[in-house]
Amino acid sequence: MKRVTDALAVSRSNTYERSRSPRPRPERYSKAEDAFLLPLIVELLGGRQTYGYRRIQRLLNRQLIAGGRTPVNHKRVYRIMRQNNLLLARFTGSRSDKAHTGKVSTLQRNQRWCSDGFEIVCDNGERVRVIFALDTCDREVMAYSATTGGYSADMAQSVMLACVEKRFGDVKTLQSVEWLSDNGSCYTARETITFAAALGIVSKFTPARSPQSNGMAEALVKTFKRDYVFCNDRSDAETVMAQLPGWFEDYNENAPHKALRMLSPREFIRSLQNLECPV
Known part of the structure; x- marks a missing residue:
């Protein structure tokens, strides 16, 4: 066949395919x-x-x-x-032209944790303030702290300690871990930085007026409010705080994430554990 195709100056693969018996057409979708x-x-x-x-x-x-x-x-x-008219409306807003050229995500777990806080306004005027931390590799929300008061250094420290206990099972990290946050007073307080250093955490802060530098945490705030807060009962602070554990658990266990190949954070963690060498 090679001599024939060379003489005719045609594709050999196409000629071979045409010489075969015709394949049955695949069934159309049902x-x-x-x-x-x-x-x-x-x-x-x-x-x-x-x-x-x-x-x-x-x-x-x-x-x-x-x-x-x-x-x-x-x-x-x-x-x-x-x-069936079930698609979401297309995004028609404008995006900020202040792009962040750095990289927040990491290729391995427990290298960098990012943290941020957000406020939930209840229907009766009460406000719930939440501080959380997530891993920049697997996107799992490792810990959070909520209050009806203001943000405090104690809240940030309790979240730090909970993250270390969850990931390392001890009161100190096995290796140095970066803690990325904005310049909120609860993070920049001297006692918070000292407490973090005692746990093996290195405090890192974003530049002033640059929320894009902590874009992963900022994106979670937007996702969490859109998918959970605004879709559920937030009549008062007590109702909201009672739902927070379930919301964070559902996000970690069920919410697909594009950066994780449409796996949830916990699914992604389990997939990594299955790939680890047993030796």
């Missing part, structure tokens, strides 16, 4: 399967109103795989949601 998937998608959206088709596809495939079914492509989920 609308009956779409009818089966639609109720599942609607059920997922009932509790995840802020999720787009990518994250819904991830949650849907979890259910399908658990039931012994074949996972579906994101294009099918998009088509079903588009046909």
